[in-house]
Amino acid sequence: MNSMKYYLTEVEKSTFKGVVQKNLQAKRDIIKFMVVNGSCTLSHLSDQLNMSIPTVTKLVAQLQADGIVVDNGKNETSGGRRPNLYGLAESTIYFVGVDVKHRSINFALTDLNNKVIDMKREKRFELVNTPECLEEIIGLINEYVENLPLDKEKIMGVGISLPGRINSASGYSYYYFNWTRKPLSEFLGEQIGFQVLIENETRASCYAEYQSGNWEGVKNAIYFYLSYGLAVGISIDGKLYYGKSGFAGELGHTPMYDNEILCQCGKKGCLETEVSGLALERQMRERLKEGHSSLLSEQYNQGEQITMKDILNAAAQDDVLSIELIEQMGEKAGRAIATLINIFNPELLIIGGRISKAGDYFLLPAKSAVNKHSLSLVNKDSEFVVSRLGDEAELIGVAMLIRKRILEI
Ligand SMILES: [Zn+2]
Structure with missing residues (x-):
């Protein structure tokens, strides 16, 4: 047999x-x-x-x-x-998706038909570019797989989404864990005993959105992905656009500001230094340090870290400072979206990533800035929607991608 x-x-x-x-x-x-x-x-x-x-x-x-x-x-x-x-037959094979974020790690098990069988989300974790952190990730993946109530032989592969530049085809990561001599995907595959695919978080989530039907019949769309970082997925004439080496869409590293703030990429003044989850956390810390009050004041005063998720939760509880910061970021994001609209004239603009949880606090100022800063003849073509998959998109997307790789479809 x-x-x-x-x-x-x-x-x-x-x-x-x-x-x-x-x-x-x-x-x-x-x-x-x-x-x-x-x-x-x-x-x-x-x-x-x-x-x-x-x-x-x-x-x-x-x-x-x-x-x-x-x-x-x-x-x-x-x-x-x-x-x-x-x-x-159902339940003959499974795939594992792992979404490594800056402050959490998430896991999913999917079946042959991309159906999610199990999901374990928001395990607290701190992504740092060290061998110890890579060891921790390997340990957490092994632990997740070990605890799944199924025959491990049935797991065909593991897809892992990470922030930063990644060439999914070669398996090399160029920011996180870029010191492994072999491609990172191969190194991880040896450590966990499964075929591994790695993909950048924006493209993984963009792929899930693209497959989930949000884009059905849509030829030209932009997926504006705002989580801890910022990037865009681009669909042109019904096909996802990757660029020569798969790095297309790095909007977050557009030099936009003279703010002297150092970006994750090593340059200064990138759009991401003002429009990203990391920027939101920094802005919140600065305001609290200046003595502004917020639901998060106590957490800050006790020396605890304040995450993007905390700020989004506080906004949902009417915290004025959190709402103000999200609105200001929405306005800045809207200017960037206006530029995209002028360049691409898309039919659809999908707002995805963790910011999609902020709802109208983010969307209304963003839309208003788009109207103000893009050409009205062009922007009237573009419909705005919020991602249906929310912040599960990376996880689902990367599981879909390892399935696609293994089944060669
Ligand atoms: Zn940058």
């Missing part, structure tokens, strides 16, 4: 030759066809994969015996002789 993992990842490495190898490859093709197209009849498989009906029948029966394919009964829609539909 062969497992799904065997067909998807091991068949090519098998030492079988001739007919045996050919049959294994054909079964693998049947599985992949079903991943993309769902349940289908034997004659449809035979047509699409160019195999004879007897061959398809034999191979599908073997896959059924392996527990990989199930008979889903009669095809209700077709007239006359109704053939049976065959599809992939």
Whole structure:
């Protein structure tokens, strides 16, 4: 009996030759066809994969015996002789998504159909660029996987989203943990024992948004991602735009201010120094230091860290200082969005990332600044929406991406 993992990842490495190898490859093709197209009849498989009906029948029966394919009964829609539909059994394989944020780490388990089976969010964690932190991440991933109530053989791979510049194809990270000689994805894969894909958090969340239907029928869209950092996802003519090396969309590092504030990237005055979660935290600390009062004053006075999440929660509880800071950031973000609108003339502007939790406190000043600073002829084309997936998008997106990588779809 062969497992799904065997067909998807091991068949090519098998030492079988001739007919045996050919049959294994054909079964693998049947599985992949079903991943993309769902349940289908034997004659449809035979047509699409160019195999004879007897061959398809034999191979599908073997896959059924392996527990990989199930008979889903009669095809209700077709007239006359109704053939049976065959599809992939549920719970044959799973994927793990890990979203590493500046102040938390989040985990999800998804199945073959991208359905979220388990989610563990907001585990407190501090992202720093040190070997100890990388060790901690590896430990936390191992702990999450260990505690999942399923056969580890069924986990096909782990997708990890990180801030900073990442080349997902090569597996190298250029900011966090950039000292591993091998690609970071390969290094992590060896440490945790699964195939690993790494992706930048903006692109992971952008991909989830793109797949979730928000963009259906939309050809030109901008995904404005504001969490601890700031970046944009760009869809042009219905396709995500990556640039030559996958670094397109680094809006946060546009030199926008003469504020002498050092950005994470090493330069000064980047847009991100005023419009980002890190900027929001800094602004809050500065105000509290000056003696302004807030629901967060006590936390500050006790020397505790104040996070973007704390500020968003305080705003939701009508904290005036938090609301003011979010509104000011909304206005500045609106100017940046106006620039994007003038350049790209998008149909849709999606506000995503952690800031989407701020709702109108952020959106209204942002929209007002867009109206003020972009060309009205251009901005009247652009509809504003808030991400449906909110701050789960990175996690879902990166699990979808490892699935896509493994199934080669
Ligand atoms: Zn920068």
